[in-house]
Amino acid sequence: MVATSARQGTPHRGCTLSWFVEGDGPPVVMIQGVGIGAEGWRPQVEGLASRFDCLCLDNRGFGGSQPPGEPLTVELMAEDVLALMDARGWASAHVVGHSLGGLVALYIAHRVRERVRSLALLCTFASGAVPTRLTPRMLAMGLRTRLGTRRMRRHAFLRMVLAPGELAQADPDALAQQLAPLFGHDLADQPPVALRQFQAMGRADATPFLRGFSGLPTLVVSATHDPIAPPSAGQALAAGIPGARYVEVPNASHGVTLRFAEQVNALLREHLDGAEALRQVEGLAMPT
Template sequence: MPIIRVNGIDVYYKLQGSSQNELLLLIAGFASDSSTWAAMMPSLLEEYQVLRFDNRGVGQSSAPDGPYSIQQMAADAAALLAHLGVARVHVAGHSMGGQIAQELALSQPEKIQSLLLLSAWAWGDGKFNALIELFGDLTQKLEGTLYQKVLLPWLFTEKFYSTPGAIDQLIDLIEKQPFPPTSHGLYHQSRAILTSDTSNRLMDIRCPTLVLVGQEDLVTPIKFSQQLSQGIPGAELVMLQGGHAFVVESAEAVAQAMLSYLEKQRRLSSK
């Protein structure tokens, strides 16, 4: 089981695919471990070597009971890359993972070949912050599967709910999750989100950047992605069908959008 000790915690990671291919790092969001990318992996592995890991607070990584920050979690990711001797990498982050990816691009610009921000944001407005605060507070009131069930309507669309068996299958996966997150780990992740803001530093992100968002995203609405694409020099904005959890609900469409952008950047860099 690949676990390394960095920054005072154990970090679980999974490296798949041919080492002959360029490396793509995937960073999951709030309350999600590296398995959140599972449906996208077959397509991504056709073109890239893929590195996934569990952020502090979830999965098989440590969940210390103390304050977290997005910059701290970006430092965890940077330490993992250093441990593996990675010189250059494409980085994709979903939701909170998009915040972590931004901080990684700002702190390690020489390593980042391209940045893909999915359901992401630079700073939250009043409604968003109230929602994230509530998600954190509910970790102290609700347990396990019930907590996850409360979050699901915010993450998935009516179309997904109307698909026979889709939600039941998802809940079954949640109930069988071998490494469920701790309530304190989720609470500290929520507070890390609330204290994160890259709005005044977006112009310092100089790598090619794709901003992807679901058209029915209730958590991080389209305006957040528009702000990112307007603030990051040369960033491209693409809107797809799906909600906040479109990496699950519309996994193949998201994977193809990512691969298409990366292929376009590859062609441009080879000219």
């Protein structure tokens, strides 16, 4: 069972955003991707909450964040996160994003860089054209998640987010049941907002402002078998941000945060600790 933290609701631009905070320490905001809610960060919260104050939200239109409100854009999703930081009283925070959430994180840093202590960009891309491209493989994978019996659709979804080696060693029915609470829905179903999220992602492109993040501690993590955010996209993203660190997790796919949580959490702790240490050094170096 997934442990559920007490939820809070914050109205913002036509939507009451549903979110929770767990932990103690420097502030960290975690932003999810298409078709998954705040509980998808549960493995990371469990790994980080002893040292960091973790804020996780349902993106507008998903789960408890209803109604969707205004036309969905990545810019609006970035504003939602900033509204929750304001509600929490955080002048700044580390920002962690997965997939679409990584694109949202980039837009936040572009808009108000002074409020971003560091970026951790997981299985993501600088341009939404990457995951929304209709290659024959992506088209076939997407169709299989929407056609056939519910069991067939669950198995197709697993093939889209897990590496072949993971699936070969798993009971897909048990795994689909195990992952459903983390995604916030039965894997046979796609939440109604998913298409709008997908379309908003396709219209977004952070490539023009990556160079402006020079000096901002940035971690980029890709998974070797990820068909949605392939390593080439992560490599290009890291290359575009001066000083960014790139790490590729072998034997993993788009669900790396759920299935390789220990490895991802170790990378996040190292990254966040390093960014906090740098803040302290820079603070000491500031003239009084």
